Amino acid sequence: MKKILLEINNLKKNYHNKKNEIEAIDNLNFSVYENEILAIVGPSGCGKSTLLSILSNQDKPSSGKIIKNKELSIGYMLQSDSLFPWLTVKENALLPMEIKKQKTEENIKNVMNLFKKYGLQDFISMYPNNLSGGMRQRVALIRTLSFNPNLLLLDEPYSALDYQTRLALSNDLYNIIKQEGKTAILITHDIAEAISLADRVIVLSKRPCTVKNIYDIKLENKTNPIDNRKDPKFYYYYDLIWRDLDVHI
Amino acid sequence: MSTFSKEHNDYLKKEKIYKIKVHLTQILVIIGLFITWQILANKNIINTFLYSSPKLIIETIISLFKQNILFSHILITLYEVLLSFIIASSIAFIVSTMLWWNKFLSKVFAPFLTVINSLPKVALGPLIIIWAGANMNSIIIMSLLISVFITIINLYESFISTNKNYIILLKSLGATKKDIFQKVIIKSNTSNIISALKINLSMNFIGVVMGELLVSKKGLGYLIMYASSIFNINLIITAIIILGLLSVFLYSIFSYIEKNYFKK
Numbered sequence: 001m002k003k004i005l006l007e008i009n010n011l012k013k014n015y016h017n018k019k020n021e022i023e024a025i026d027n028l029n030f031s032v033y034e035n036e037i038l039a040i041v042g043p044s045g046c047g048k049s050t051l052l053s054i055l056s057n058q059d060k061p062s063s064g065k066i067i068k069n070k071e072l073s074i075g076y077m078l079q080s081d082s083l084f085p086w087l088t089v090k091e092n093a094l095l096p097m098e099i100k101k102q103k104t105e106e107n108i109k110n111v112m113n114l115f116k117k118y119g120l121q122d123f124i125s126m127y128p129n130n131l132s133g134g135m136r137q138r139v140a141l142i143r144t145l146s147f148n149p150n151l152l153l154l155d156e157p158y159s160a161l162d163y164q165t166r167l168a169l170s171n172d173l174y175n176i177i178k179q180e181g182k183t184a185i186l187i188t189h190d191i192a193e194a195i196s197l198a199d200r201v202i203v204l205s206k207r208p209c210t211v212k213n214i215y216d217i218k219l220e221n222k223t224n225p226i227d228n229r230k231d232p233k234f235y236y237y238y239d240l241i242w243r244d245l246d247v248h249i
Numbered sequence: 250m251s252t253f254s255k256e257h258n259d260y261l262k263k264e265k266i267y268k269i270k271v272h273l274t275q276i277l278v279i280i281g282l283f284i285t286w287q288i289l290a291n292k293n294i295i296n297t298f299l300y301s302s303p304k305l306i307i308e309t310i311i312s313l314f315k316q317n318i319l320f321s322h323i324l325i326t327l328y329e330v331l332l333s334f335i336i337a338s339s340i341a342f343i344v345s346t347m348l349w350w351n352k353f354l355s356k357v358f359a360p361f362l363t364v365i366n367s368l369p370k371v372a373l374g375p376l377i378i379i380w381a382g383a384n385m386n387s388i389i390i391m392s393l394l395i396s397v398f399i400t401i402i403n404l405y406e407s408f409i410s411t412n413k414n415y416i417i418l419l420k421s422l423g424a425t426k427k428d429i430f431q432k433v434i435i436k437s438n439t440s441n442i443i444s445a446l447k448i449n450l451s452m453n454f455i456g457v458v459m460g461e462l463l464v465s466k467k468g469l470g471y472l473i474m475y476a477s478s479i480f481n482i483n484l485i486i487t488a489i490i491i492l493g494l495l496s497v498f499l500y501s502i503f504s505y506i507e508k509n510y511f512k513k
């Protein structure tokens with residue numbers, strides 16, 4: 001049976017500034033299961049990044065509860081790769097351990113294995129500015145995985161990249177998450193990306209966001225994100241989610 | 250990597266020749282100016298008593314050198330500049346770090362800094378002399394007053410303009426404020442810090458000469474003051490030229506350090 005890793009109960013978040021009070025999240029409820037990829041889609045500005053910043057303890061909720069059923073170690077990845085240009089690729093990937101004071105032989109070896117596994121071992125002594133956008137995001141992913149977190153929070157990680165690169169990277173991402181046995185919450189504004197990668201998709205309403213719908217993605221033949229896009233049921237979900245998002249221009 | 254195509258080598262060569270051309274032209278401009286100056290002086294078109302001439306300046310330098318006072322003046326000025334540079338840089342670094350560290354402090358003191366910085370510090374000269382005495386202390390204090398506020402502001406501004414994503418990333422890893430300062434703020438701002446220090450140095454230079462003009466008994470500023478009191482234009486212009494050379498010298502040390510230790 002699927003085990004619940006994380007439960008979000010009646011979560012509320014308001015931001016305050018001089019002029020007004022901004023309700024970002026209103027009464028949000030959902031669970032995250034172990035080893036699933038959970039995609040979250042929603043209109044821009046609806047509170048998705050806010051949710052991740054609360055889950056990663058950078059922000060406090062105004063009210064509500066987050067129940068963790070297990071000691072969570074969280075890897076957080078943003079849209080911008082945020083690699084430090086003054087550090088080499090390897091030094092960048094080792095940065096989290098340094099900050100967490102977990103820079104052990106074994107952890108370093110793990111990172112080197114990840115580099116090897118994902119075809120980056122020839123680039124580890126280069127500086128990030130000499131890498132393509134796609135490679136930089138791969139390095140950022142390895143940095144995110146470097147301290148062996150069990151929950152990945154991915155905030156539109158590939159949205160700044162071109163379509164081709166994004167497709168290739170989503171295959172990569174999928175394989176890495178599944179092979180390394182991680183749980184991931186993936187925020188994306190790309191419906192196709194959500195359906196092709198995720199086990200479940202949560203659709204959020206406009207701000208203040210609340211859960212509008214949750215879909216169990218049951219494709220006929222689930223393989224990898226690129227091929228999943230050709231699945232007969234792909235457009236069935238696409239249509240549903242598109243309707244939920246109710247985009248007006 | 251080291252074997253470039255012929256096209257690329259040609260390109261590099263062209264760039265190099267271009268750079269040499271620029272430098273040569275710069276040198277020619279300076280030499281041309283001095284030659285013109287000398288010719289105008291020789292033909293009595295300009296009055297050398299008021300406007301001096303390159304030849305007279307060289308003679309003045311030689312005589313200063315023979316009297317063994319050239320280097321002592323230069324060294325005193327250099328010493329004052331470097332001393333105030335070190336003190337001002339340290340103070341500015343500590344204060345800007347504190348302001349970055351504590352938002353409340355920065356809210357309280359930012360307006361003060363802006364106001365003090367825009368105050369013409371020369372106006373404080375007489376007061377400084379009364380308080381600190383007509384000695385080197387006054388010169389150093391003058392130099393500090395002129396340099397330290399602008400350097401604090403420059404450093405602080407660069408600290409707070411650091412890429413927010415770098416900070417979010419570190420915070421998500423549970424980094425402390427100290428981690429963030431050491432691993433991001435300092436590292437991502439090396440070029441800003443260096444340019445703030447460069448400005449600091451020029452300000453120290455200005456401050457020291459101003460101080461010397463006001464109070465000193467030694468140094469290039471003093472030499473200018475002394476020369477003007479006996480209406481020795483040659484000496485004034487000589488001192489000014491030496492000041493210019495000195496600042497070029499200090500600046501190039503800085504550029505050298507920057508180029509060799511901080512370039513990635």
Ligand SMILES: Nc1ncnc2c1ncn2[C@@H]1O[C@H](COP(=O)(O)OP(=O)(O)O)[C@@H](O)[C@H]1O
Nearest residue numbers: 015016022024043044045046047048049050051
């Ligand atoms: N630190 C903050 N202070 C004030 N308002 C904020 C802050 N962060 C986000 N907001 C506001 O909260 C809302 C949701 O933002 P965000 O979570 O970034 O949206 P999304 O990621 O879904 O595009 C927006 O209206 C945004 O302006």
Ligand SMILES: [Mg+2]
Nearest residue numbers: 048049050155
């Ligand atoms: Mg966002």
